[in-house]
Amino acid sequence: MSGLRILHLSDTHFSGDGGRHYGVVDTVEHLRRALAHVGHLLFDLVVVSGDVSEDGTEESYRLLTEQLTPWAQARGARVVFAMGNHDRRDAFRAVLGGGQPDAGEQELSGVDLDRPVASVADQDGWRVVVLDSSIPGVGYGDLEQEQKQFLRETLATPAEHGTVVVVHHPPVNAQTDLVQALALDDADGQELIDIVRGTDVRVVLSGHYHLPITEFVAGIPVTVAPGVTNVSCAFGDPAEEAAIDGFGGSVVTIDGERVRVVPFVERLTPDDVVFHFDADAVADIIRDAGRPVDPAESLAP
Structure with missing residues (x-):
């Protein structure tokens, strides 16, 4: 393989x-540093799994692609984007x-700019499926039946080497009460796992939690990347929320039966x-x- x-x-x-993000973070500089770290x-593939933009403007997406696309092309990589809750579909x-602009994507949504942005593309025997878990105007996420059916039909035929699924809101729990309140709908998360169970999906790539x-679910690793713009504090009081001035990312390698996340x-x-x-x-x-949130379900001790 x-x-x-x-x-x-x-x-x-x-x-x-x-x-500057929160009036503090130079997001362009954070991205430059993240890219230099693994340059x-x-x-x-270079995958940006959502909240590509803060303000949802075309200018923000152009600014990002100006930074990221030449860097990726110089390293032989195709760039993939997913919608996040801060992004705007139009x-x-x-x-x-469709999130894979340099591939022959097949958009779920056709020409309706208000529909979710979802696509599928193949590269050298690997299939990449982009889903849209955003709900316009809110921070939490869901997956419409149309998207879930799109994923079922796509996965019905295995790809040569396997499939990578990209979705902003992870189908796993958060670490804090605030982000859990802004998470993927529980039923949609479970259905997503049920759809990919037993298929050729090798990894699910998500963001949102910073x-x-x-976490392995149904034998499939769901991996959440740290934020490029800031990194959330994971082990404080779950009833509070904080982030440090830092950046991060992950290098994911799929080799045979192994999936390695660093x-x-x-x-x-x-x-x-x-x-x-x-x-x-x-x-x-x-x-x-x-x-x-039911107080009995709080993550606080």
Whole structure:
């Protein structure tokens, strides 16, 4: 079997005007540093698994592709993008097509710009499926029946080497109450796992949580890339939410029956926190923007 090496990035949060994320983070510089960290390697794919943009403008997507596409091409890689909750479907499509603009993608959504952005493309015997878990105007995610049927029909025929699925909201639980309230719908996450169970899917690549997680579900690794724009604090009080001024990504290698995930996280300023929300602030955000959470299901000890 031919091997596959993927640079998995997520949550770049570029703004069209080059503004700083949370007024602190230079997102262009963070991406440059992340790419430099693995610049000595060659890749088959560079995947950005959602929240490509912060403001959903065409300018933000162009700014990102200006930074990323030449770097990837110099290393022999095709670039793949997925929609995240901060992305806008019309602007995303205008610049990035179905998420695989340099491949012969087959868009689920046809010409309706309000439909989810989903595509499938083949490369050297590998199949890449991009799904859209975003819901316009909110932070949490779901998958429409149309997309799930699209995935079922696509996976009905195995690819030569296997399939990679890219979806922003992971079908695994978060580490904190806030992000769990902004997670993928539980039923959709379970159905996604049921669809890929027993198929040729080798890995599911996700983002949204801004921290590295790899969890095996139904024998398939679901791997979440740390954020390029910041890295969430994983082991604080789950009722609070904080992120450090750093960047990260993962190198995913599929070789025969093996899937290897090597994440990297680099802190830029030892004492700088991009944001910290205490439990009261988190509760307010969940009430205003998240799905209702039963207190008995809180992740807090």
